[in-house]
Amino acid sequence: MSGQRSDVIIVGGGLVGAASALALTRAGWRVVLIEGRLPDFSALEQGWDARIYAVSPANRAFLERLNAWPDGSRIGTINVMDVCGDAGGRIAFHASDAGAEALAWIAENRWLLAALWRELEAAGIEVVSGVRPVALHSSASEASLQLDDGSTRRAALIVGADGANSWVREACAIKGAIKPYGQSGVVANFACEKPHQGVARQWFDGTSILAWLPMAGARISMVWSSPDPDALLALSPDDLAELVAAAGGHALGKLELLAPAAAFPLRLIQPEAVIAPRVALVGDAAHTVHPLAGQGVNLGFQDAAVLAELLAGGGDAGEWLTLRRYERSRREAVRTMQHTCDGLFTLFHQLDKPLLGWLRNAGLSLTHKLPLVKRELARRAIGF
Numbered sequence: 001m002s003g004q005r006s007d008v009i010i011v012g013g014g015l016v017g018a019a020s021a022l023a024l025t026r027a028g029w030r031v032v033l034i035e036g037r038l039p040d041f042s043a044l045e046q047g048w049d050a051r052i053y054a055v056s057p058a059n060r061a062f063l064e065r066l067n068a069w070p071d072g073s074r075i076g077t078i079n080v081m082d083v084c085g086d087a088g089g090r091i092a093f094h095a096s097d098a099g100a101e102a103l104a105w106i107a108e109n110r111w112l113l114a115a116l117w118r119e120l121e122a123a124g125i126e127v128v129s130g131v132r133p134v135a136l137h138s139s140a141s142e143a144s145l146q147l148d149d150g151s152t153r154r155a156a157l158i159v160g161a162d163g164a165n166s167w168v169r170e171a172c173a174i175k176g177a178i179k180p181y182g183q184s185g186v187v188a189n190f191a192c193e194k195p196h197q198g199v200a201r202q203w204f205d206g207t208s209i210l211a212w213l214p215m216a217g218a219r220i221s222m223v224w225s226s227p228d229p230d231a232l233l234a235l236s237p238d239d240l241a242e243l244v245a246a247a248g249g250h251a252l253g254k255l256e257l258l259a260p261a262a263a264f265p266l267r268l269i270q271p272e273a274v275i276a277p278r279v280a281l282v283g284d285a286a287h288t289v290h291p292l293a294g295q296g297v298n299l300g301f302q303d304a305a306v307l308a309e310l311l312a313g314g315g316d317a318g319e320w321l322t323l324r325r326y327e328r329s330r331r332e333a334v335r336t337m338q339h340t341c342d343g344l345f346t347l348f349h350q351l352d353k354p355l356l357g358w359l360r361n362a363g364l365s366l367t368h369k370l371p372l373v374k375r376e377l378a379r380r381a382i383g384f
Contacts, residue, residue, distance in 0.1 A: 005154040006032045006126070007317050009145060010161055011133060011168050013039070015053075015109065016283030016300035017161030018116035021125050022066045023308035024159075029317055031125055032153060034145070036132045041114045047259050049108035050187045052213060052221040054078065054200075057100050059301040063115075067122075070115035076106035076215040079198035103200070106213050106221060128153070136171040136279070143278035143318065157318035158279045159307070161300075164269055166285035174281070176271035183208070184229035188261035190241060192218045193253025201248060210247050220252065229263040268338060275327045278318035280307060287334045289341045299334055306330060 010021050013035030021033045055063070063069040081093040081103055095102050120127065128147075135146040136158065144154045160168025169176070196214040203210045209225040222244055226232055232240060237257040245255045267288060274286040283300030307326050311317055 004032075004152075005142070006030045007155060008032070008157045008159060009034060009143075009153055009155040010159045011145070012160065012162035012283075012285070013117075013127070014161065014163065014283070015112055015116065015297055016304055017159075018113065018120055019063070019066065019068070019301055020159055020161055020282055020304040020307065022068060022116065022119055022123060023062075023304050024311065024317075025123050025125055026066065027308045027312040028314060029311065032128060032155070033120065033125055034128045034131065034133065034147070034153070036129070038127075038129045039110075039113055039117060041110065041117070048074075048189045048215070048219065049110040050189055050221070050259060050262050051109035052106055052187070052189075052215070053109065053112065053297045054104040054106055054213060055112075055301075056104055056298045057102065059298050059305075060105055062301055062305045063112075066116075066119060068116045068119040070107065070111050072216075074108060074111050074216045076213065076219075076221075077198050078103040078106065078200045078214060081200045081202070083202045083204075085204050102198075106200075106215050108215075133167060133171070136168065138276070138278040155318075156278065156316055157311075157323075160279060160281045160285045161283050162285055164267075164284040164288050166281065168279065169271060169281055169285050172276035172279050174271050174273050174276060176269055179268040179270075181225075181266040181268070183225045183227050183266050184263040185266055186222075186224040186226055186229045186232045186261055186263045188222050188240070188244075189215065189258040190220050190222060190244065190255040191258055192220055192255060194218075194251075196220055196252055201251065203248065205247075210244075212248060212252070219258070220255075225266060233261055233263060270338065273327065274330065275323040277320065278323075280323055280326055282307065286330075287338065289338050299337060302333065303330055 007029040008024050008031045010017050010024075010031060010033045013033050017033065017035070021031050025031045060069060079095050079102055083091050093103060131147040131149045131151070133145045134148050137144050142154050142156055143158045144152055145158065146152050158168065160166050162168055195218055196212070198214050200214060201212040207227060211223045213221045213223070215221050224232065224244070232243075235243065240261060241255040241257045245252070269284075269288040271281065271286060274281040282303035284296065286303060287299060289296050289299065306329055310322055310326050310329070
């Protein structure tokens with residue numbers, strides 16, 4: 001095969017792709033990152049990104065090891081998670097329940113991405129932009145990508161970090177089960193009249209799931225999983241702010257919308273495999289979960305960390321047995337989180353079964369009164 005050769009080619013320069021590039025470079029590999037469109041950070045100081053993530057302690061530590069954890073000026077801290085059921089059930093997790101400094105940190109997509117890309121540049125990682133892959137081939141010794149500018153790139157391993165609609169996954173003919181939830185996640189940021197005190201709040205009302213996540217300062221990020229996102233998006237800023245405030249019992253007083261709301265469809269994606277000959281998938285290319293637990297990006301960062309750890313010994317980066325170890329090592333954590341989130345979504349949306357309604361709300365309240373059980377749930381939730 002002709003074309004330039006590296007050890008690893010990563011397709012996709014989002015959070016997980018950028019983290020994978022850094023982690024694999026730190027592990028000693030020559031990495032090329034292919035990203036069709038370079039991220040634009042020029043508007044970073046002009047507004048608050050509606051796309052936010054709850055980063056677990058384990059993944060904050062991972063990003064810190066990469067020297068890619070951003071400064072704290074725009075980072076919120078979750079000290080408490082307060083969850084309300086649809087019929088009086090309630091449970092609250094405190095950071096102390098997990099023996100942790102915090103349950104999670106809330107960071108904007110652009111803020112995290114800017115820190116990762118600054119470190120990519122500092123590390124001298126080659127970035128190929130303005131092109132997209134059009135063909136993928138693999139042999140016993142290497143894989144190659146043909147790009148739409150006519151050039152070819154070769155490597156021992158290709159990593160697909162190109163999102164839920166992964167081109168790499170499709171090019172490898174990896175099939176997957178896709179379950180649409182019939183809802184969209186509506187996201188927006190608000191200024192609050194009252195301080196949030198580091199409390200994340202979540203409400204299940206039987207038809208939708210509303211979450212308020214504490215951002216830096218007197219701000220929250222809202223994620224509202226709704227079967228009718230268009231109705232929310234059609235509201236005026238003042239009407240949306242009042243509806244969101246009322247849905248949360250005005251716990252933080254009056255809210256003020258900081259930027260237009262946006263929506264994205266929710267679905268569960270479970271590919272039949274996350275590897276192919278000389279190919280590994282990471283992040284949303286490998287799996288998606290319902291955002292009710294905020295674990296999507298955390299699973300992706302751990303994909304990157306585990307893959308880099310398994311490849312740290314050198315040798316052949318695309319060796320099949322190593323890729324199989326990667327797939328096996330991630331299977332349990334991913335499936336557990338997918339099944340947990342999917343089960344909770346199903347449980348709180350079966351309004352035609354009153355007994356289940358009583359059980360789910362009684363279960364929340366009972367668990368709240370069992371410190372050992374609650375501690376274990378809290379530790380699992382944050383990745384300990």
